[in-house]
Amino acid sequence: MKNKILYFLILSLFINCKKEKIKIEKQTKIEQIYAENNYGMFGKINLKIYSDSSYTCVRYETSPNxxxxxxxxxxxxxxxxxxNFFPSDFKPNYSTKAVIKNNFVEFVDGEFPLKIEIKRNKLKSKNSLKFDKIKDYAIFSFDEKYHSNIYYGYKPKSIKAYDLKQNDLEKLDNILKKCFAENNSKLKDINNYVKQCIVVINPEKKLKFG
Known part of the structure; x- marks a missing residue:
């Protein structure tokens, strides 16, 4: 009888410890960042970054068939x-590093440029650009390796990546609005478009938007 009671106590203790462990794991794995790009008919990609230094990325690819x-x-x-991704790189584009900047997670050294828009963020990340009034912009960094055949009319290695400032963004938005107004018979309303920009600075220190 004593053995049965002892066995029951040990089993009960084991179950309680297991429940407590599961409870602790659930509490420590908190979503800190949720980012997503929706490519419409071509699919989407989302990224979840957790407080236990783990991440999950899901990529959906679609076409008519x-x-x-x-x-x-x-x-x-x-x-x-x-x-910094470890012990292995970020498999969707084989990046080893990403930067949280201007409400995006930007992967900086992958096989191809990738930038995913942050939808929810519990981290205290600094944003130098405000998109509350200027909407539907996706700002990409110029990548020398990936864009080696695109130099926007300049000689190779003569242009560099540039971090857009708020006043630059506002000027760009005004230029695009003017272009859309001048070509309103050919284009839909500007709000129907996502404006994807690659910003570089040329040898004359002038910005060029691609």
Missing amino acids: YEKTEKFDGFFKIINDTI
């Missing part, structure tokens, strides 16, 4: 606004 879903899991270290 084709669908594909891929899920990637991994780990990272974050210092300030820089994310």
